[in-house]
Amino acid sequence: AQTVTQSQPEMSVQEAETVTLSCTYDTSESNYYLFWYKQPPSRQMILVIRQEAYKQQNATENRFSVNFQKAAKSFSLKISDSQLGDTAMYFCAFMKPGTASKLTFGTGTRLQVTL
Amino acid sequence: GAGVSQSPRYKVAKRGQDVALRCDPISGHVSLFWYQQALGQGPEFLTYFQNEAQLDKSGLPSDRFFAERPEGSVSTLKIQRTQQEDSAVYLCASSLDSSGARSSYNEQFFGPGTRLTVL
Numbered sequence: 678a679q680t681v682t683q684s685q686p687e688m689s690v691q692e693a694e695t696v697t698l699s700c701t702y703d704t705s706e707s708n709y710y711l712f713w714y715k716q717p718p719s720r721q722m723i724l725v726i727r728q729e730a731y732k733q734q735n736a737t738e739n740r741f742s743v744n745f746q747k748a749a750k751s752f753s754l755k756i757s758d759s760q761l762g763d764t765a766m767y768f769c770a771f772m773k774p775g776t777a778s779k780l781t782f783g784t785g786t787r788l789q790v791t792l
Numbered sequence: 793g794a795g796v797s798q799s800p801r802y803k804v805a806k807r808g809q810d811v812a813l814r815c816d817p818i819s820g821h822v823s824l825f826w827y828q829q830a831l832g833q834g835p836e837f838l839t840y841f842q843n844e845a846q847l848d849k850s851g852l853p854s855d856r857f858f859a860e861r862p863e864g865s866v867s868t869l870k871i872q873r874t875q876q877e878d879s880a881v882y883l884c885a886s887s888l889d890s891s892g893a894r895s896s897y898n899e900q901f902f903g904p905g906t907r908l909t910v911l
Binding site: 724770782 | 848885903
């Protein structure tokens with residue numbers, strides 16, 4: 678079974694600054710996907726960024742980038758130029774490819790962006 | 793529709809009542825997932841449908857939980873004789889296909905969830 682660990686329950690960052698959210702995972706699979714999801718107070722889970730384990734290049738999406746260290750089973754999210762709208766819960770998640778591709782989530786990190 | 797919808801958004805039940813939570817997936821999406829998110833936790837998998845077939849129900853916490861998707865579109869999660877520990881947000885997600893290929897990936901699109909409070 679896979680496990681996902683987020684050790685930072687809460688983080689705070691000032692607007693326009695950079696923040697890094699940590700995530701580690703455990704799996705015996707060699708091929709898998711990793712995700713960061715954002716959940717604002719509206720509760721809608723929004724996909725922020727995705728990383729495929731067989732790709733060595735770190736994924737980037739505008740102000741969001743990841744540092745994927747496969748050997749260390751580490752998958753951190755960096756948010757640059759933080760904006761007030763980035764305030765939300767952030768969940769790291771794991772998924773095996775293929776049939777019934779259920780997501781395994783961490784416990785989340787609450788990010789507060791301040792003026 | 794534009795996205796996954798769920799109803800009701802909020803449900804308050806007295807302990808022992810039965811509840812039914814509805815999920816309308818994105819039209820044409822083959823796969824449908826239910827997750828349970830307790831307060832302060834990440835979502836946890838409950839069950840998975842491919843069209844009308846329930847292929848995985850390993851996450852259902854007890855036999856009081858039952859899900860169906862009779863026509864391969866709308867799904868209902870039913871909880872019988874609700875208990876206080878059932879209080880949570882119930883999230884539904886759909887994806888276009890889960891073809892079974894080893895390297896396949898299908899993005900899951902989430903609904904806004906139903907917040908269930910059992911008194």
